[in-house]
Amino acid sequence: MAEEVAGMEVVYQTGGTRVVVNPALLVVACDPRALEPVMEYTPQERVLLSSLRNFTFYTTCLRVYPRRVQDRVVILAPDIVESQTGLVQGYRNETAKEWGLSAASRAETNVVTTYQMVGVDGASNPGVLAAQRKAFLDSPPSWWPFQPGRYEIVQVDENQNGAIHPAVNPLLTPYFNQFTFGALEGGAPWRWLDMQGANDTVYVHASTCFESVLHCWSYLNILLDAKPALLSAARDSAIVVIGAGVSGLLFAQRFIDLGFTNITLLEKTDRFAGKTHSLQVPDQGGTSIAELGTCYLSPAYDDMVDALSEFTVGNERVAVAHGSGRGIVVGTPPNETVMSFSDYGLMAACQYLGFGWPCSRAKQDLAYLELVAAAGIYVGLRFEIFGSVDGAMPVSRPVGDPYGVFSKTFAQYLDDNRMGALKGYLMYAYQVQGYGDLDKIPAYYGLVWVMPDMAWPFGETSGVTAWQKGWEDVWDQMVTKRKMNITLNTDIISIRR
Numbered sequence: 001m002a003e004e005v006a007g008m009e010v011v012y013q014t015g016g017t018r019v020v021v022n023p024a025l026l027v028v029a030c031d032p033r034a035l036e037p038v039m040e041y042t043p044q045e046r047v048l049l050s051s052l053r054n055f056t057f058y059t060t061c062l063r064v065y066p067r068r069v070q071d072r073v074v075i076l077a078p079d080i081v082e083s084q085t086g087l088v089q090g091y092r093n094e095t096a097k098e099w100g101l102s103a104a105s106r107a108e109t110n111v112v113t114t115y116q117m118v119g120v121d122g123a124s125n126p127g128v129l130a131a132q133r134k135a136f137l138d139s140p141p142s143w144w145p146f147q148p149g150r151y152e153i154v155q156v157d158e159n160q161n162g163a164i165h166p167a168v169n170p171l172l173t174p175y176f177n178q179f180t181f182g183a184l185e186g187g188a189p190w191r192w193l194d195m196q197g198a199n200d201t202v203y204v205h206a207s208t209c210f211e212s213v214l215h216c217w218s219y220l221n222i223l224l225d226a227k228p229a230l231l232s233a234a235r236d237s238a239i240v241v242i243g244a245g246v247s248g249l250l251f252a253q254r255f256i257d258l259g260f261t262n263i264t265l266l267e268k269t270d271r272f273a274g275k276t277h278s279l280q281v282p283d284q285g286g287t288s289i290a291e292l293g294t295c296y297l298s299p300a301y302d303d304m305v306d307a308l309s310e311f312t313v314g315n316e317r318v319a320v321a322h323g324s325g326r327g328i329v330v331g332t333p334p335n336e337t338v339m340s341f342s343d344y345g346l347m348a349a350c351q352y353l354g355f356g357w358p359c360s361r362a363k364q365d366l367a368y369l370e371l372v373a374a375a376g377i378y379v380g381l382r383f384e385i386f387g388s389v390d391g392a393m394p395v396s397r398p399v400g401d402p403y404g405v406f407s408k409t410f411a412q413y414l415d416d417n418r419m420g421a422l423k424g425y426l427m428y429a430y431q432v433q434g435y436g437d438l439d440k441i442p443a444y445y446g447l448v449w450v451m452p453d454m455a456w457p458f459g460e461t462s463g464v465t466a467w468q469k470g471w472e473d474v475w476d477q478m479v480t481k482r483k484m485n486i487t488l489n490t491d492i493i494s495i496r497r
Contacts, residue, residue: 029248245274278470348424
């Protein structure tokens with residue numbers, strides 16, 4: 001990192017005031033494509049940016065009225081997820097998550113969050129998505145256990161360290177920036193890593209790695225290992241971070257802890273925390289947390305949680321939904337049924353093996369043995385390709401195209417390497433989380449997200465958790481305890497490097 005010089009200039013406006021700063025290091029913690037009008041990218045950077053694409057997520061927190069006993073905390077419809085056309089693809093019952101299914105069944109109202117997804121080629125028009133949601137709620141399918149046409153969109157305030165403003169609901173957000181097959185085969189993630197630090201600029205947004213908090217956190221470890229020169233500057237060197245979302249906050253926290261004292265975060269909106277929106281909704285005489293953005297944790301998050309434990313004081317991890325509490329919709333209207341996640345995975349394995357469904361217990365046992373064998377293959381190949389059983393991404397690009405990890409879809413990769421029986425389980429572990437259709441997404445991304453602990457078919461057990469007070473409480477504590485200097489409502493006018 002170079003010493004502070006006038007060669008780098010960032011001009012922004014806030015509150016009607018024009019501000020000029022000359023940082024030693026520029027940290028892009030927002031979608032880098034958003035800065036194209038104000039920053040001159042190098043040809044190498046432009047090639048990478050042009051290869052990115054993304055989905056769009058639309059989530060809504062609703063107060064609804066049960067029409068029958070609640071027996072699922074989460075229900076998702078894989079066929080609708082696969083279509084990525086903006087239809088309501090499922091929901092999470094926040095009341096059941098917080099108070100239990102029995103309490104949710106007895107309650108007059110429940111708080112739920114609905115999910116809608118638009119693919120890379122779809123039109124992410126909020127008006128269209130709202131109309132699709134209304135059509136669903138007015139005339140819902142059989143798997144929606146609430147009264148048709150009776151609901152309210154929740155309106156609550158958000159309190160970020162004393163700053164109170166209306167919470168965003170519904171939430172429309174670009175989701176999962178990803179490279180095309182060709183860009184991955186060309187080594188795009190590692191070309192980006194190689195360019196880090198050039199022109200005194202680093203990129204830490206999810207575009208560099210993967211969408212989740214875990215991967216943004218892990219990428220910082222990779223970045224600092226690969227580019228130790230970033231830590232060689234004077235600790236009072238000016239650093240400007242564009243974006244006070246999760247990746248920007250994680251970068252600022254890491255560098256503050258390393259002794260850097262002059263870090264400014266510039267945020268376009270009136271709030272920090274980016275895609276994290278933890279709504280605190282009055283419910284059942286208490287409060288239920290509705291996560292419209294960042295939500296779950298798996299056992300793969302354990303090391304990160306330990307590292308950030310200072311910022312999770314009083315905020316416990318709670319189970320979201322075990323086995324039968326997670327429902328998968330099968331069949332077509334009006335004859336849909338809801339199966340448990342575990343039964344769905346076993347059914348898909350039996351069908352893959354040609355046993356049909358339902359089938360005898362003996363055939364189910366054979367299918368389970370096939371699942372265990374496939375999981376063993378998955379873990380072994382992932383270790384062979386990535387060089388470790390965990391981690392956000394390999395530090396170095398795997399040589400060639402091992403087992404088709406860059407050129408094949410995730411489904412093709414599984415089928416061609418004797419792991420096709422796992423597709424039912426991975427439908428939930430990967431596809432319904434919003435990371436793309438198994439039949440369309442590059443296998444590389446599937447391997448990045450589905451770490452070994454997520455590939456084992458453990459029946460009714462589950463390691464999926466959520467924060468009792470929400471992810472936003474983590475970032476609130478981080479901003480407060482590190483006394484972060486965040487300027488909200490900023491418009492970047494120009495960046496000269």
